[in-house]
Amino acid sequence: DTGVSQDPRHKITKRGQNVTFRCDPISEHNRLYWYRQTLGQGPEFLTYFQNEAQLEKSRLLSDRFSAERPKGSFSTLEIQRTEQGDSAMYLCASMYSGGLGELFFGEGSRLTVL
């Protein structure tokens, strides 16, 4: 079990550019979550998937954000036309819905928008 893997770990981009983050969950984990975290705050929910289906998306999430989980394995989170306010740590977590319900996080992808 290799844990949740996120790529890239760090991304620096200019305002207006598009960025994409990838998350590989623990194998056999059917549920995958994306969170955003800023300094001194707890993770803020963005969206989650059950297998390949995106079941919920935060109402606070701008239309510039989109996430996919094709084939129910890895997931991508894309941010279009980045803004400085998008600078944050983007965290991916996975769990097996039939188990104890323990959530496992990746190391995160830190985004800096200049």
Next chain:
Amino acid sequence: KQEVTQIPAALSVPEGENLVLNCSFTDSAIYNLQWFRQDPGKGLTSLLLIQSSQREQTSGRLNASLDKSSGRSTLYIAASQPGDSATYLCAVRDTGNQFYFGTGTSLTVIP
């Protein structure tokens, strides 16, 4: 909506001291509660998971308790070490599929 509060926001203790971190939540209809550790610039590492039917869980020097009716959980750390310095977050899972996080307690253990 579930709200999770962690007090204190920061805590500094000398090495070897026992300490308690607090987590409170507003809605007692929870599925489970999970404690995490987060080192600077890193992701969250799961420490303990307590199901709603349980009162406590232990792992090594860590003991977490849950009082669902009062909306409280505590994380007890025995014989603290400098390596315990990190931010500790609690997360409450509701009866659906949502997790609600506190803002964490930043712990510093002084050698």
